[in-house]
Amino acid sequence: MLASLAATACAFALAVPAHADGPYRNPDNKNRNDPAEGTYPVPYKKPVAAEITASLQRIRAYLESQTPTRIVHKDGGAPVTDFATPVADAVVAGMDSDLGLQVYEMGVVHAGLLKAAEVTGDKRFTDMTARHFNFFAERLPYFRAQEQRFHLERANSFSRFLDPRSLDDAGSMCAAMMRARRAGVGPDLSAQIKVCGDWVARRQFRLADGTLARQRPQAVSLWADDMYMGVPALAELGRMSGQRAYFDDAVKNVLQMSSYLADPQTGLYTHGWNANNPDAPRFYWARANGWALLSMADLLDVLPKDHPGTPKVLAQLRKSLRAVAELQSGSGLWHQMIDRSDSYLETSASAIFTYVIAHAVNQGWVSPSTWGSVAQAGWAGLSTRINDKGQVEGTCVGTTFAGDQVYYYNRPTSVDALHGYGPTLLAGAEIIRMLNNPAFSIEYRVRTYHYVPKDGGQTSYREHH
Incomplete structure (x- = not known):
């Protein structure tokens, strides 16, 4: 009877779609009657590359279907066919949606598609x-x-390219265009790279010490998000141009933003900092921590090994990674407020x-022992958030730098949050x-x-035999 129940439970777990809730049993344990094997809320198993690739292909196909490259009349949606003379109501189809072609989140999508193509060898990703x-x-x-004739400003579908006004308009997509150019994907967008790169490097508002900053929600504010909105673009400008000043600026911003935003003991990042209230309560929003870590990883990928900032950035990344890993939940996922398990x-x-x-x-920045298992567990949880349509579920919508926990705790999630x-x-490809x-x-x-390093010595389980 027990054997029958165990087999039924295992069969049920393996039959559950990837995005459904458990219970799951570990298929790598071939002893279906093992009383010491538990059930899990996520697929606790060694990931299978083919399954990951299939999940990434579903995401790609969904995004392909949701991002048309068409110009239409704003009223009625009829296609624009005459491109010799611009009209005032011409817009890019879907540009007002959360999946807009030029939003900073789409820059991250292109980074993920480029990585997936590199890892799998499948050109469809790019x-x-x-x-x-x-x-x-x-x-x-x-x-x-159109802009020269009608002066539409932000109503112009290409306003982020024609008139960037923030790091969100410029940084992420600028880095994506440089990466695509290096990979030989698409046309040479050097002229647009010059526009967005100039914004990040020279025109964005900064603190007196050169730290990238914003003038909202207070007159002088820092956002952890801006490590990602600025640093990878600076790093890629350094790689593309060979000018060390860009690398210097990128390193300076990582280290100075960390001095303002990172807890010196744990390495966790508060979402933001206001100059007029530097001792305000700190709110550890998870995605802000993600942007900070991703910016450091992207910088280290291209930063010359002999740059004096390399060991400093690596030390900060390792410190913050440890704090993040220790806060991973029992499902492999992390909480909206990373330090609050009730979020x-x-x-x-x-x-x-x-x-x-x-x-x-x-990259060899951390040992595979333990860290490999943490990443694997992260994918186990993440895989359950990809539904059969290729939508990614459970993502917090756009979130401003706020001053109370109620706001962060209650931000909605949406499959439309890009x-x-x-x-x-990125995660699936790297796994x-x-x-x-x-x-x-x-x-x-x-x-x-x-995860046992090849040079880590011989393990022994003799006492278990």
């Missing part, structure tokens, strides 16, 4: 990037002429953490890379997983 970027190159002159489990931050931890393992898609693509990493082996012992 077809969308090429389509979007070709559309930019082809239609930018049309919308520039909901949030997808975008969990995806960023999973990616950065797996990437740190693959913030979860790029990080999930595939980790599964194939020759520097260590993944051993299944005593009902769990051990």
